[in-house]
Structures are given as C-alpha cells and as structure tokens.
Ligand SMILES: Nc1nc2c(ncn2[C@@H]2O[C@H](COP(=O)(O)OP(=O)(O)OP(=O)(O)O)[C@@H](O)[C@H]2O)c(=O)[nH]1
C-alpha cells in the first residue's frame with residue numbers, strides 16, 4: 633500500500649577535520665614549538681518537529697541530507713571551522729524508524745522537539761596537544777573521526793481532519809483533486825481508488841487534511857468490495873463528507889447503503905459530524921436536482937448541499953461547512969503562539 637506519509641531519507645553527519653602538524657616559525661625565535669590547531673567538528677544531522685507542516689511531501693524531492701565536514705586544523709594554533717548542522721524539519725507526529733521500518737528511533741510528538749540522528753565526527757588534535765616535557769617537538773596529530781551514515785524512514789501518522797465516504801464512483805477522488813494538492817487516480821469505473829489518498833486543503837486561510845478512501849458497497853463490513861478496512865484511516869477524523877452521486881436513480885438507497893456500512897463498522901464513525909452533498913449536479917436539470925435533494929433529505933433527515941466536483945460548483949461552501957466542524961477540534965491555530973516568549 634502506498635502512503636503519502638512515508639519517506640525514506642539518507643543522512644550523513646560531517647567528518648571531523650584532521651589535526652594539524654605545524655611549528656611556529658618566526659624570525660629571531662628559534663625552536664618555536666608546535667602550533668598545529670585541532671580539526672573542526674563535523675556537522676550533526678537533527679530532526680525537529682515543527683508546526684504548520686502536514687505532510688512529508690518535501691522529502692519526496694530531497695532525500696539526501698549530508699552535513700559538511702569540519703575544516704582541518706591550521707598552523708598558528710588555529711582550530712578548523714566546524715561543519716554546519718543540518719535540521720530536517722518534519723511535521724509534528726512524525727515517527728523516525730531504522731531502515732528495517734520497525735525499530736523506532738524517535739517519535740516527535742511535540743512542536744519544537746528535536747532528536748540527534750547522526751552526530752558529527754570530532755576533529756582530530758593538532759600537534760600542539762601532544763607537547764610534553766619529553767617530546768617538545770611532536771610530529772603527530774590525530775585524524776578527525778568519520779561522520780555517521782544512516783538510512784531512515786520518516787512515517788507520519790496523518791490524522792485526516794475530514795474523511796470522504798460514498799459509494800464507488802460518487803466522485804470522491806475528483807473532489808479531493810479539485811480542492812487539494814493531491815492527484816489521485818480518477819476513472820469512470822468503481823474501485824478506482826485502491827488505497828487512501830491524502831490532500832491538504834486550504835480554505836479562508838486555514839488548512840486541513842482530507843482523506844479519500846475506496847468506495848463502500850453493501851456488505852463492505854463483511855468484506856465485500858474491498859471492504860471497510862480503510863475506514864480506520866478516518867476513524868480519528870473530526871468530520872466526514874458523504875458524497876452521493878446525483879446521477880443515480882436511487883440517491884436515497886445509495887445513501888442508506890453507505891450509512892448502514894458506517895454503522896456496522898463503528899458507531900463512533902456514525903456519530904461524527906457529517907456533511908452530505910449531492911454531487912454531479914452539472915449533469916442534471918434543475919427539476920431533477922430539486923427532486924433528488926428532497927429524496928435524500930427525507931432519507932437522512934439533515935440538509936443536503938449541492939455540488940459539482942467537476943464544475944467546481946458549490947465546493948467552497950462544502951469546504952466551509954467542513955472547516956466549521958473541524959475548527960472546534962483544533963486546540964489552537966498554529967499562528968496563535970507566534971508571540972509566545974522564547975524559552976531556552
Ligand atoms: N458530471 C460529473 N462527473 C463527475 C463529477 N465528479 C466525478 N465525476 C465522474 O465520476 C467518475 C468517478 O469519479 P471518481 O472521482 O473516480 O469517483 P470515486 O468516488 O473516487 O470512485 P472510487 O474510487 O471507485 O470509489 C469519473 O468519471 C468522474 O469524472 C461531477 O461533479 N460531475
């Protein structure tokens with residue numbers, strides 16, 4: 633199964649710079665003594681959880697993170713410059729795993745939480761360090777320590793704020809593609825979507841994550857179709873969007889099928905705030921729209937919104953309706969703590 637929220641990264645900390653062998657050479661100063669400086673420390677590689685990120689998509693484009701090595705030591709007791717550290721900025725909730733994809737290295741659950749993934753190598757001592765009463769002109773210096781190389785997985789347990797449900801072909805993927813950065817497969821046959829797709833949706837300056845999952849059919853809870861196993865992905869969502877295909881002859885029956893499966897899967901899912909929309913109204917005349925809207929409302933007992941994912945008609949209102957149900961579940965907007973005092 634493919635997840636948008638899994639990324640493989642290759643990291644390497646910088647090696648330490650070598651220590652230097654050098655002697656003080658100045659006019660009129662005989663036997664100037666050793667003055668080789670130490671090598672600089674190599675850069676570390678860190679990961680830090682930051683607010684405001686929702687996906688690991690950036691790591692699709694950049695997978696290699698190599699910190700710079702420290703500079704070699706120099707004469708006149710000059711220490712080499714340290715290599716700069718690298719910080720991988722990841723969304724809050726990212727788990728970092730070893731290459732085996734099982735061993736957990738770190739679980740970054742708090743904004744600002746940092747973990748050292750690869751420590752930079754220490755620089756080597758220059759010959760100044762080896763001066764002693766018995767050896768006043770040492771000709772030895774240490775090489776720097778090598779950097780550490782690791783292959784790691786980043787895994788984000790994305791909690792979709794909104795989950796899309798509906799029969800196959802209702803237009804769930806079309807809707808996700810119309811309102812987010814996600815590019816799910818769309819086609820005119822059922823079960824086009826075989827794995828969940830996640831997209832980040834922007835509305836009125838807010839962002840939320842929406843999940844498109846495979847369509848449900850009657851008996852999905854008993855494993856028919858591709859079953860209800862994907863409902864787990866939207867179990868923790870704040871709200872659901874139930875899309876009903878307006879071109880169907882039996883919109884009430886279609887909606888009933890979906891709600892029956894939700895109920896069978898979990899009453900928790902059934903009890904979530906839900907927005908229902910009649911989709912594909914671009915393909916219908918006004919009379920049919922009004923008729924089917926009324927049939928649907930009679931079946932589910934709540935107001936139904938009208939929408940066309942293809943014509944992008946009514947989608948903003950649907951997004952606003954979703955956001956108004958998501959907003960109360962957010963502890964605070966990430967912008968709220970911009971002025972919070974800095975604490976070490
Ligand atoms: N006319 C019209 N067609 C639509 C609209 N939305 C989706 N469709 C079409 O309906 C078909 C199914 O769309 P999908 O987005 O793949 O449907 P889905 O609900 O994701 O289907 P599954 O992944 O199989 O569950 C495609 O041919 C879409 O072009 C709409 O608003 N108007």
Ligand SMILES: [Mg+2]
Pocket residue numbers: 804805806817818824825844845846847
């Ligand atoms: Mg789909």
